[in-house]
Amino acid sequence: MRGKDILISGSGIAGLVLAWWLGRYGFRPTIVEKSTGLRRGGHAVDLWGTALDVLEWMGLLAELEERRTRNDRGVMITPGLRPREIELNRISGQFASKQIEIMRGELVGILGRSLSAGGDFMFGNSISGMDEHAGGVNVTFESGDSRDFELVIGADGQHSNVRHIAFGEEDRFSRNLGGYVCGYTVADDHKLGEGVHRYVVPNKTVVVFPIRHSGDAAVIFLFRPTRPLGLQHDDVKGQIKALQTTFGGESWEVAHLLDRLTGAKDFYFESLDQITMQSWHRARIALVGDAAYCPAPAVGGGTSLAVIGAYTLARELAEAKGDYRWALQSYHNATRDLVHQSRVIGPALFESLVPSSRISIYLGMLLLPLVTRLPGALRRNVPLLPRRAVRAMRAVSEAPVRHGGLPESHESLSI
Secondary structure: OOOOOEEEEEOOHHHHHHHHHHHHOOOOEEEOOOOOOOOOOOOEEEHHHHHHHHHHHHOHHHHHHHHHOOOOOOEEEEEOOOOEEEOHHHOOOOOOOOOEEEEHHHHHHHHHOOOOOEEEEEEEEEEEEEEEEOOOOEEEOOOOOOOEEEEEOOOOOOOOHHHHHHHOOHHHOOOEEEEEEEEEEEEEEOOOOOOOEEEEOOOOOEEEEEEEOOOOOEEEEEEEOOOOOOOOOHHHHHHHHHHHHHHHHOOOOOHHHHHHOOOEEEEEEEEEEEEEEOOOOOEEEEOOHEEEEEEEOOOOOHHHHHHHHHHHHHHHHHHHHOHHHHHHHHHHHHHHHHHHHHHOOOHHHHHHHOOOOHHHHHHHHHHHHHHHOOHHHOOOOOOOOOHHHHHHHHHHHHHOOOOOOOOOOOOOOOO
């Protein structure tokens, strides 16, 4: 690498963390984002162990603590049984020594502000083509402009445009887990969000919880249909109709929540798909975060994996002394085993969050409140979550990375 200009596609969590560390290590990152600004929507995300270490090295831990959701109390609801309360923070203790839950929009805002002095953003634009040559990559944008970069990094999520252009159709790398997730925010006028309320019937789950600092409540629907819906990820009308058809007639507050769909803020709807690539780099193009190794939306692990992957990629580039081939292969080698382990999280937690039988629901309702009240030493030996998921989540939480100081190969840095 003769220059230090690196293009990042996507201003989500992976892209912003990557840009911060690249800037610290003396590179000149540019972020291209098809939206007109940072996208603040999305559900609550979890940061575990090593991912929190990386963000602490960035000086962001105090702000993360301040903006965390603090949703420590849960209420489980199902027809035919009285509601059961559980202590949610005792569940994460099975796989993470430290954990923060935060709304995705809050995390994006914190990361965006950390880049405000040195971030080079191209909002309202997207990559339309890439032509690799001996000295770099010539990138053509939807605006009609073109520029040369040393490397292009796709941090543009599950439906990655960079992956589509450089590696092929999404279907080649996407594994469907048999479910869907939908989320949005509403005004918390009925105070449904006082605690995390989870309504569950076979193959369907609704979760509602408060968003601190805003007076809103987050609503999440998870479900397993009897057949694939065949919806495109941008077919909002079809998605709303599918949700109303699936959950219409359910009890509790479900009808009220469905009535709030029209005009809801931050609506999103995703198929629960896992991205399973064998390699996340090719020549001068690489992928990071959900674009490369999405465990599945909304089930856990993806955000921490994105933070760890972004930091690892920046670190390897900084230590490569200009040899991008070595850096990208080292990035792949450093994350490969962790990515492969993380692939059990999605299927296992989806089954746990959306049980397929009433017996499973009743057992969970009866046992979870009891187990979470046990002393820590006893609780650690009782599986609150599927054991294979706990092992994989612990691997993400305890992923070994070196401290984020300045590599010896750099004498100065610029942001």
